[in-house]
Amino acid sequence: MNADERRLEVLRAIVADYVSNHEPVGSKTLVERHNLGVSSATVRNDMASLEEEGYITQPHTSAGRVPTDKGYRLFVDRLSELKPLSPAERRAIKTFLEGALDLDDVLRRSVRLLAQLTRQVAVVQYPTLTRSTVRHVEVVTITPARLMLVLITNTGRVDQRVLDLGDVVTDETVSQIRHVLNSALSGERLPDASVKVAELPDQAPPELREPMTRISTALIESLVEHPEERLVLGGTANLTRNFADFPGSLRQVLEALEEQVVVLKLLAAVHSPGTITVKIGGENEAEEMRSTSVVSIGYGSDGTLLGGMGVVGPTRMDYPGTMAAVRAVATYVGEILAGR
Structure with a gap:
């Protein structure tokens, strides 16, 4: 082990002790607790070098040393493996x-x-939401003039809106609306979907234009971010x-x-x-x-x-x-x- 590697071992030992005991660490403790394979004089020299380079510091009231931000940074950068979970x-x-x-x-x-x-x-x-896509839009009839819109995204987010249409719609119309919405929106990223939704009333056949206008207004609210x-x-x-x-x-x-x-x-x-x-x-x-x-x-x-x-x-x-x-x-x- 060269001098640099040895100093890194000493730093690792100081970090480990300080994290577990919350007490500044002295050279004597390091030699006793860790199998560093060198004398306490060498450890003291290594600690002096680490302190000079700004990796550890001495709190005013203590003989021990604690890692600095720079010391923790080196420790994290040199982690060869994470402690695996059992x-x-x-x-x-x-x-x-x-x-x-x-x-x-x-x-x-x-x-x-x-x-x-x-x-x-x-x-x-x-x-x-900007990275989410539309998985499906469900349209459920609550009463002949009220619908529930359910927007489901690929991230598992479910957004529900109840909508008064102001007019009665048939099951066939609801099925048509569901088809139009899913054809236009499935798989679209949410920002793109909100643009498409805004265009739907103009593209809809005349008999769907009125309900589609109300539906698109409600859906646009579901498609924008909820801060x-x-x-x-x-x-x-x-x-x-x-x-x-x-x-x-x-x-x-x-x-x-x-x-x-x-x-x-x-x-x-x-x-x-x-x-x-x-x-x-x-x-x-x-x-x-x-x-x-x-x-x-x-x-x-x-x-x-x-x-x-x-x-x-x-x-x-x-x-x-x-x-x-x-x-x-x-x-x-x-x-x-x-x-x-």
């Missing part, structure tokens, strides 16, 4: 998520699961425990999480399903989040990105375990939404 954990995730009733339930369960597995705050973004549904958060109580030493940061982080734009920005870094992004401390754009690390990932199916999810916690977190949990939950959410 088969039992994986089975539990799958069973729990498969029991979900609909999209809302899938996302609520995902957030609860992520918060429990990582003991951090979990965030899941609703599938962005209030953008994020689901879980496990905020974990913050209180994780930031007990930094009460000032706790308040800032809570406020930033409530400001959904900040979190959406953090999740916007995800570009493709399955790719994990880790933002550590000062790498976070928002000042209020600079005492935290954010581990995020995209979820989706068949290479299509539907949304992002992740966890927010202190920079002192179990990165390999957190990254593995985030990846596992995202994989199952993608599979479940693909199968709906």
Whole structure:
């Protein structure tokens, strides 16, 4: 092992000890707890080099050292493998998520699961409608002059609208309307579908023009983004425990999480399903989040990105375990939404 590799081993040991014990780490403790295969004098020299290079630092009141943001960054960048979840954990995730009733339930369960597995705050973004496609439009007669429109997307989202037509329509007309809507919209991305819907009244035969005008107005509302549904958060109580030493940061982080734009920005870094992004401390754009690390990932199916999810916690977190949990939950959410 050359000197650089050995120093990286020392850094890994400091990160592991500090994450598990929340106490600054001294050279004597490292030698006792970790099989580094070198003397404490060598470990002291390595720690001095790591400190000089800005990977670890000494809190004022302690003889031990703690990792800096730069130290955590090097640690994460050099992770050769994630701590795999046990088969039992994986089975539990799958069973729990498969029991979900609909999209809302899938996302609520995902957030609860992520918060429990990582003991951090979990965030899941609703599938962005711009990337969703129309799977089917159902038209149901409630009374001869009232219809229910049900728009189902490929992400499992179901949007229902009840519509007063102001005039009686026959079953045959309803069947005609259903056919026109599905011929025009099935498989279309939602932004394109809303353009097509707007054109339908002009293209419809004269006897369908009146109901089609009302239907297209209602459907356009279903096809545009619902900003209030953008994020689901879980496990905020974990913050209180994780930031007990930094009460000032706790308040800032809570406020930033409530400001959904900040979190959406953090999740916007995800570009493709399955790719994990880790933002550590000062790498976070928002000042209020600079005492935290954010581990995020995209979820989706068949290479299509539907949304992002992740966890927010202190920079002192179990990165390999957190990254593995985030990846596992995202994989199952993608599979479940693909199968709906």
